[in-house]
Amino acid sequence: MSDAQERAWEELAGFYVIDAPRDAAATSIRPSSTIEPGSVWTRSAPLIAEIGSGQGHAIVHAAQSAPDTDFLAIEVFRAGLARTMLDADRAGVRNLRLVEANAPEVLTHLLPQASLDELWVFFPDPWHKKKHTKRRLVTTEFAAQAAGALREGGMLRLATDWEDYALQMRDVLDAAPDFERAFEGEWAPRFDGRVVTAFERKGAAKGRDIRDLAYRRRAQGD
Template sequence: MSAPDSQDTRITPLTVPDDGMPQHFRRVVSFHPRGGRLNPVQRRSWDTHADAWYIEASDVVEGGFNAPEHFGRNAPLIVEIGSGMGEATAGMAANRPDINVLAIEVYKPGVAQTFYHLAKAGVENVRVMRGDAVEILEVLIKAGSVAEIWLFFPDPWPKTKHLKRRLVNPEFAALVASRLTTDGIFRLGTDWEPYAEQMMEVISAEPTLTNMHDGFAPRPAFRPQTRFERRGVTAGRAIFDLEFQRREL
């Protein structure tokens, strides 16, 4: 397997060089362009674990992600969108060893750092794919194949001029719903109250998703406190969780 170039410096919409990412991106995306240089710990983690835990998006046939093939077992498939540096991902996967977790992260250092945390925790039920989660869901993940989709602490894009970059919108809610199994669950969390309110409004309006609670959800017991969550609590912000379930009309 050829690893993406460790010196790539930005994610360019629509056209991406041979860096292991899908070849088409939306012009308006929900992530910041950032550097891709690996530190020594991340480089060692990539070199040690990428062959076993990394999945090249370009190697997956359109609409044909085969979870049992990549995980070596049959188990409920979970897709985590924006796994970041992977500390929380490793904790959640360790707390639920009966699931298969496909973690999607756009930044290579985050992917490599996730390998570090997985190895440190002795976690084997996670695979990581690098790319734009919207494109991966649209192109590579089969409809009705995912037991849960997680979106914890996405970029809130707080400035008014950037609101269009928020990931949660009606099109995204419909896409997520289409990928969930019947009774599949969409779990979200944010420490930005205006975004939490938008999430609630947008997802409540999707006819194939129903709120599992009367308003916001309790914190999932399996989710360790993330770095972003700790930062929000320190700043005095409340944490908002949401849980919606797929239903048949």
């Protein structure tokens, strides 16, 4: 990290970063380490989480634009989290928290069941080489983890600039029993709450189409 990012971690992490109990790895979450959102954010409010928040451009903008909603940035790269804290602090954002951890463990161990109103997955690593595609985040197992963390009627929003990954996401979530499409046609319209980030600009500059998806968590028994 840069000197500024190191200072941000030292000065701001006490407020912004959730100090989650670890398992074997530095970015793991120990089972049975569930937080109480009302205690973490010191209020009762809708909760939105972003997986792979990067440098935080999207989630800081969202948190600043919706002060009555709480936000959680999930990221494994400390430098990105430090940049997120710097930007959030400069913007006076106080409804945002961060966790340095693997997303599936956050969904299964850290967050209470049915605690999220929305879950965002914007431009996840495409692992575009054929031998690496098995590392992609959005799988049948992930769909079940996301469904567990979302309340009934909650939204899962995704975006990618890799067509084959978009198709994989759509196939996985169309087949997931706990989700239903929240869009008509091939793809969802661009989500208004998603600001243009460096990842999106980079993909567009290379001529790749940006594809959005949106799925609603089904009510139990539907």
